Amino acid sequence: MATRHSQGLARLAVAPSVIILFLWMIVPLVMTIYFSFLRYNLLNPDIGGWAGFSNYYYFITDDSFPGAVLNTLLLVASVIAVSVIGGLGLALLMDQPFWGRGFVRLLVISPFFIMPTVSALVWKNLLMNPIYGLFAYLQELVGLTPLDWFAKVPLLSVAIIASWQWLPFAALIILTALQSLDEEQKDASAMDGARFFSYFRYIMLPHLARPITVVILIETIFLLNIFAEIYVTSVGGLAGNLTYLVYFQGLLNFDIGEASAGGLIAVVLANLVSIFLVRVIGRNLEI
Amino acid sequence: MTLVAWTIGILMFWPILWTFLTSFKTEQDAVLMSQLFSTGWTFENFGIVQERSDYLRFAMNSVIIAFGSTLLCLLFAIPAAWSMAFSPSKRTKDTLLWMLSTKMMPPVGALLPIYLIFKEYRLIDQHIPVLIIMFMLNLPLVVWMLFTYFKEIPVDILEAARMDGAGIWQELSRVLAPMALPGIASTFLLNVILAWNEAFWTLKLTDVHAAPLTVFIASYSSPEGLFWAKLSAASTMAIAPILILGWFSQTQLVRGLTFGAVK
Amino acid sequence: MSRIELNAVRKNFGTLSVINGVDLDIYDGGFTVFVGPSGCGKSTLLRLIAGLEDLTSGHILIDGRDVTELGPAQRELAMVFQSYALYPHMSVRNNIGFPLKMAKQSEAVIDAKVRKAAETLNLKDFLDRRPGQLSGGQRQRVAIGRAIVREPKAFLFDEPLSNLDAALRVQMRLEIMQLHKSLGATMVYVTHDQVEAMTMADRIVVLNQGRVEQVGSPLELYDRPKTLFVAGFIGSPKMNFISGALASKHGAATIGIRPEHVQIGDASGAIHATIRIAEHLGSDTFIHVDSADLGAMTVRATGNIEAAPGTALSLTLDPARIHRFDASGQAIF
Numbered sequence: 078m079a080t081r082h083s084q085g086l087a088r089l090a091v092a093p094s095v096i097i098l099f100l101w102m103i104v105p106l107v108m109t110i111y112f113s114f115l116r117y118n119l120l121n122p123d124i125g126g127w128a129g130f131s132n133y134y135y136f137i138t139d140d141s142f143p144g145a146v147l148n149t150l151l152l153v154a155s156v157i158a159v160s161v162i163g164g165l166g167l168a169l170l171m172d173q174p175f176w177g178r179g180f181v182r183l184l185v186i187s188p189f190f191i192m193p194t195v196s197a198l199v200w201k202n203l204l205m206n207p208i209y210g211l212f213a214y215l216q217e218l219v220g221l222t223p224l225d226w227f228a229k230v231p232l233l234s235v236a237i238i239a240s241w242q243w244l245p246f247a248a249l250i251i252l253t254a255l256q257s258l259d260e261e262q263k264d265a266s267a268m269d270g271a272r273f274f275s276y277f278r279y280i281m282l283p284h285l286a287r288p289i290t291v292v293i294l295i296e297t298i299f300l301l302n303i304f305a306e307i308y309v310t311s312v313g314g315l316a317g318n319l320t321y322l323v324y325f326q327g328l329l330n331f332d333i334g335e336a337s338a339g340g341l342i343a344v345v346l347a348n349l350v351s352i353f354l355v356r357v358i359g360r361n362l363e364i
Numbered sequence: 365m366t367l368v369a370w371t372i373g374i375l376m377f378w379p380i381l382w383t384f385l386t387s388f389k390t391e392q393d394a395v396l397m398s399q400l401f402s403t404g405w406t407f408e409n410f411g412i413v414q415e416r417s418d419y420l421r422f423a424m425n426s427v428i429i430a431f432g433s434t435l436l437c438l439l440f441a442i443p444a445a446w447s448m449a450f451s452p453s454k455r456t457k458d459t460l461l462w463m464l465s466t467k468m469m470p471p472v473g474a475l476l477p478i479y480l481i482f483k484e485y486r487l488i489d490q491h492i493p494v495l496i497i498m499f500m501l502n503l504p505l506v507v508w509m510l511f512t513y514f515k516e517i518p519v520d521i522l523e524a525a526r527m528d529g530a531g532i533w534q535e536l537s538r539v540l541a542p543m544a545l546p547g548i549a550s551t552f553l554l555n556v557i558l559a560w561n562e563a564f565w566t567l568k569l570t571d572v573h574a575a576p577l578t579v580f581i582a583s584y585s586s587p588e589g590l591f592w593a594k595l596s597a598a599s600t601m602a603i604a605p606i607l608i609l610g611w612f613s614q615t616q617l618v619r620g621l622t623f624g625a626v627k
Numbered sequence: 628m629s630r631i632e633l634n635a636v637r638k639n640f641g642t643l644s645v646i647n648g649v650d651l652d653i654y655d656g657g658f659t660v661f662v663g664p665s666g667c668g669k670s671t672l673l674r675l676i677a678g679l680e681d682l683t684s685g686h687i688l689i690d691g692r693d694v695t696e697l698g699p700a701q702r703e704l705a706m707v708f709q710s711y712a713l714y715p716h717m718s719v720r721n722n723i724g725f726p727l728k729m730a731k732q733s734e735a736v737i738d739a740k741v742r743k744a745a746e747t748l749n750l751k752d753f754l755d756r757r758p759g760q761l762s763g764g765q766r767q768r769v770a771i772g773r774a775i776v777r778e779p780k781a782f783l784f785d786e787p788l789s790n791l792d793a794a795l796r797v798q799m800r801l802e803i804m805q806l807h808k809s810l811g812a813t814m815v816y817v818t819h820d821q822v823e824a825m826t827m828a829d830r831i832v833v834l835n836q837g838r839v840e841q842v843g844s845p846l847e848l849y850d851r852p853k854t855l856f857v858a859g860f861i862g863s864p865k866m867n868f869i870s871g872a873l874a875s876k877h878g879a880a881t882i883g884i885r886p887e888h889v890q891i892g893d894a895s896g897a898i899h900a901t902i903r904i905a906e907h908l909g910s911d912t913f914i915h916v917d918s919a920d921l922g923a924m925t926v927r928a929t930g931n932i933e934a935a936p937g938t939a940l941s942l943t944l945d946p947a948r949i950h951r952f953d954a955s956g957q958a959i960f
Contacts, residue, residue, distance in 0.1 A: 082698055087447035094507055095459060098463055098466050101466065101503075171369065184374065190557060192602060194585075195383075198581060198584055200379065204382075209592070211382065304563070309582050309585040336476055343472045347470045348468070355461050359461045362457055523679050523706075528726035543714070
C-alpha cells in the first residue's frame, strides 16, 4: 500500500479531519488568548483597550480563586482515589465466577451512562435531601441527625456524585485488563508456588499498571472540567472549581477578559496532565 | 461471593432503580421512604412532564444532535482512519496523538469565543451549530476508535481488492466497510452515548428550541413544591434510551474510552 | 501469457535500500521462483511487479509495455497472498467472482466463470460458504480461484503455502504445478523454502540482500552454483564448506562439497572423523561428524546406516563434485 497514488489519496482522506480539528483547536484558543489581554466586559462596552496582564492578575487574586483551585484539585484527587481503589476491588470481585455475573456487571456499569445533569439532580433530591432524602431517612433510622449534604459538605457531595459516575468506568477498564491476563501465567505462578497475595503483587499489579495509569489520566482530564454536577446542584458558590469560576466570570459577570485569562490557566493545567496521557498512549501505539 | 457481588451491584444501581420506581409514584408516596413500593401506581407523572416541559421536543433534539453529529463524525473519520491505518506515513503517529490532545483541551479554553461567536451570529439555540460543535468535540475519539478497529483488518485483503481491480470507492464500500461493520457500529453507539450525555456545551449554547435532554433535566434543578415523582419521571425518560444502548455497547466501551490502550 | 521484464529496478524504503538494481526477464509461460532468506527483498520484488509498491527507479515491462506508472488493477495480474486475503464477509462464490464484478462483467458470465473455476479447484460444494468455514487448503484454492477467473497476464504467488501443514503443502504444491501446466500461464512464485523452489520452478531466481545472486534452472543451481551464497542456500542438508589447507590445494579460498557427495569408509581412510550425532530418516541417514582436518561436516548416506555417536570413520570427497570459490565468494569453474 505504498504507491505514490495511494499515498496521495491517503493524505487527501485524512486532510478534512485534520483541518477541522486544527481550526477547532486553534481559532478559539487564539481568540481566548487575545481576549485575555483585553479590557472586555459585555456590561461595560465603553471600556476597552489593552489590559496587559491585569486580567490574569485579577483572576488570580480574586477571592474565589484559591478556593476554586483547591476544589478542583480535591475533586480530582478524591474521585480518582475512590474510583481506582474501588474499581480495583470491584474488578477483582467481578473477575470471580459467580451466579449472574453478566447481570451484575450491567448493574455496576450503568451509572456511567447516566447523563450528568440527571445524576446530579437525582442525588441532590432523592438521596441527599436533608428532609425527604433516602440518606436522611437512613440516618434517622439509626438515630442520627440528618445531614444537609449540599449545604454542609458541598464539595464532598459533588465528589460522591462524580465517584458514583466514574467508579464503573475504572472498574470496567481494570476488569477488561484483568480478563486479558494470560491464564497460563496464573497456572505457571501457581506451579511456582505463588499464593494469591504474591500473585496479586507480582503478576496482577504490574499487568494492571498501564490500565490504571490510563484510568487516572483520562479521569483527570474529565474531572478537571467537571461542570454540570456543580451547575445544576447550584453549589458553584460553595464548591465551584476552575471551570465554574471561568463560567461565572464570563457568562454571569460578563467579564470576558478575565474569564479568558482563567480559561487559559485551566488549559495550561489540563495540558500538564494530557502530556503524560499522550505519552502513555503514544508509547503503546503501533502504526 | 455471589451475595457480596449482588449487594454491591444493587447498591451501585440503586439510585437508578430508585428513580425508576419513584417515577411511578404519586408525589405523596414519593417522599415517603417507607413506601419502597408505592401503593398507588401511576403513569400520570410522565404525562405531566410531557405537558409541563414538552419532553418529546427535547428528546427529538437529543436524537438529532447525538445521531446527527455522530453520522457527521463517521463521514469524516472513516476516510481518515482508513488512511492512517492502511497507508501510514511518518507523521501518522504524531497526527493521531495530536488529535487526541485536542480532545484534552478543557472546554473553558474555548467557551468564551464560541459563546460570543454564537451570540454575534445568532447561532444560539439552533440545531445545526450545536450539532457541529458536538461533531468537532467527538471527532478525535471517533477517528481513534475506527483506527484501532481498522488496524485489525489485514492490509492484504485491501491489496487483494486492489489487484482485483477495485477502485478506491469500491475498496472502501465493498471490502473495508462490511468487514469493519462491527467496529463502526460500536463506535457509532459509544459516540451517540457520549453526545447524548454531553452537558457543558449544550447547557451553554441551547435554550429551548434546539435544547437536548440535558437542558430539559437542568430545568428541574429548582425545586417547586412536591416534584420528586415528576423529576424522577423526567429523569427516567431522559436516561432510559441511552442506558439501554449503553448496555449493548459495554463490551466495546473500554477500547473506545481508552483510545485503544486497553482492549 | 506474458513476458515480464525488469530493468534496473531499485526500491528504497526511506534510506534503506531493499532492491538494488535488479535486471530480470521472466519468460512467457514459465514458472519462475524467487527464493532467498527472509529480508532478501523477494516479496518486495513481487509487490513491485504487482504494482502494490512504487519503484524508486527502473522500469517494469509486461509484454513490452511499460507498466511502471500503472496501478495494480491496470496491470492485469493476479496475486495469491500468503494470508490468502479472502474477503471474510463474502461467500466463496462472491470471493471468486469479485474481480469479474469489478470488471463489470454480466451476472451470467460471472456465474459461468465462477462455476468453471470451482470445478477445476474442487470447490463446487463450498460455493455458498464463507471463508471462515473452510479449511486452510480450501481457502488456498479459493484464493487461486479468484486469481484464475480473471485470466490474468501472469499469476503472482507470495509464499502461498507457508500457512499450511506439511502434508497439505505437498499436495497444494502439486496442484499449483498442475494448474501451471493446464493453463500454460506465466507464474511468479515467492518462497523462502528452497525445497519448494527446487521442486516447482522452471527457473529459480536466488535473491540476497536485494540483489540477484543467480538465475537458472533448479539443476543448474544445484550443479553449478555461481556464488558461495547460492551454494549454501540451495540443497538440503546444506553444502559443507572447507577452507584452509585443503582448499588451497584445490586452488581456492573455499571449497564446498554436498553431503551426498561425501563417502564414508572405515577408519583406515585419508580423512579421519568421529560421529557426533546421526539423524535417521529411513530413506537416508544424515551423519554429523567432526573431523580434525575439516571441522564439522554433514554426510548423507542412502538407506538406514548404523552410526553410533563416537564411532571413528574416514571420509572421501568425490573430486568431480568439489565446488571451488575464490575469496570474494565467486565460483571458480
